[in-house]
Amino acid sequence: NAYPDPATGGEPITIGVGHTGGVKMGDFITQAKAEEYLRADLAGAESTVTALVKVPLDQGQFDALVSLVFNIGAGNFSTSTLLHKLNAHDYLGASAEFSKWNRANHKPMLGLTRRRAAERDLFLRG
Secondary structure, eight states: OOBOOTTTSSSSOBBTTTBOTTOOTTOOOOHHHHHHHHHHHHHHHHHHHHHHOOSOOOHHHHHHHHHHHHHHOHHHHHTOHHHHHHHTTOHHHHHHHGGGGOEETTEEOHHHHHHHHHHHHHHHHO
16 A cells, blocks of 8 residues: 655655555555566666676675665765765765765755665675
């Protein structure tokens, strides 16, 4: 079932595993459709990371960045300090930027704080 953003109580309306495109309250999807949306959304995030990151990545770094982009969007990632530091070969500095993406509707969110810590860990340790 579609649900409102936990931080705003409204937009963006989400369904499945984080899919927001064209979703409205009252929508319902099957598990199979949720997985289809997830594959498509992750493909977009993977393409963003591949296109924008200009330095070598190991699998853990790539996966952490895809998770981040899936959540914050390509536009936010493309202008982020994280990406700027990473493309300057400052991997450690880039890893410190994950924690800055823990807010929704200008409020720190415990779930996002945990997610960013897990992504940072994956980025650093694979």
